[in-house]
Amino acid sequence: EDQVTQSPEALRLQEGESSSLNCSYTVSGLRGLFWYRQDPGKGPEFLFTLYSAGEEKEKERLKATLTKKESFLHITAPKPEDSATYLCAVQTSGYALNFGKGTSLLVTP
Amino acid sequence: DTGVSQNPRHKITKRGQNVTFRCDPISEHNRLYWYRQTLGQGPEFLTYFQNEAQLEKSRLLSDRFSAERPKGSFSTLEIQRTEQGDSAMYLCASSFDRGSPLHFGNGTRLTVT
Numbered sequence: 001e002d003q004v005t006q007s008p009e010a011l012r013l014q015e016g017e018s019s020s021l022n023c024s025y026t027v028s029g030l031r032g033l034f035w036y037r038q039d040p041g042k043g044p045e046f047l048f049t050l051y052s053a054g055e056e057k058e059k060e061r062l063k064a065t066l067t068k069k070e071s072f073l074h075i076t077a078p079k080p081e082d083s084a085t086y087l088c089a090v091q092t093s094g095y096a097l098n099f100g101k102g103t104s105l106l107v108t109p
Numbered sequence: 110d111t112g113v114s115q116n117p118r119h120k121i122t123k124r125g126q127n128v129t130f131r132c133d134p135i136s137e138h139n140r141l142y143w144y145r146q147t148l149g150q151g152p153e154f155l156t157y158f159q160n161e162a163q164l165e166k167s168r169l170l171s172d173r174f175s176a177e178r179p180k181g182s183f184s185t186l187e188i189q190r191t192e193q194g195d196s197a198m199y200l201c202a203s204s205f206d207r208g209s210p211l212h213f214g215n216g217t218r219l220t221v222t
């Protein structure tokens with residue numbers, strides 16, 4: 001059965017303190033890996049899709065990378081507005097995305 | 110592009126009552142998904158429609174749950190004889206094609222008392 005594990009569960013950073021979130025996966029036949037951001041009381045907001053090992057995507061202070069076993073979401077010089085839960089999801093042979101439990105990020109001024 | 114719209118935003122119901130939620134996807138998206146999310150967890154897949162056809166259902170989806178997508182446009186999710194364990198955020202998402210990212214609505218929060 002497909003498994004998606006995100007770590008850490010929670011992360012507190014000072015503004016400007018760069019860090020990385022991890023998403024490790026055990027799946028049979030990865031078709032795509034997705035990163036989402038979710039604010040409290042809202043639906044997940046799409047950030048990136050990665051399809052193959054070695055691929056990287058960037059958007060503002062965020063950079064996502066993919067290997068054959070895991071993906072990282074690097075946050076460079078975060079700001080308080082980057083505080084949110086970051087979700088990783090994989091798509092394999094079916095139609096659905098299989099989500100991890102997320103990493104709750106708090107960035108303090 | 111007005112995004113995925115879900116109604117109502119909140120629903121409080123008593124155990125044993127039936128509830129129905131509505132989802133209006135992005136107009137050019139023919140794929141529609143329902144997910145359920147509880148506190149501290151990621152979204153869990155419930156069911157998937159391509160146009161009006163329901164092509165995949167999770168084993169989590171009990172007989173009390175039914176979803177429809179008449180004419181391949183909006184979708185409804187009905188829960189019959191609600192239980193306290195049904196309390197959750199119900200999320201709808203749509204996508205353009207397989208492999209495209211899912212675009213989520215802001216969900217319907219269900220509280221069963």
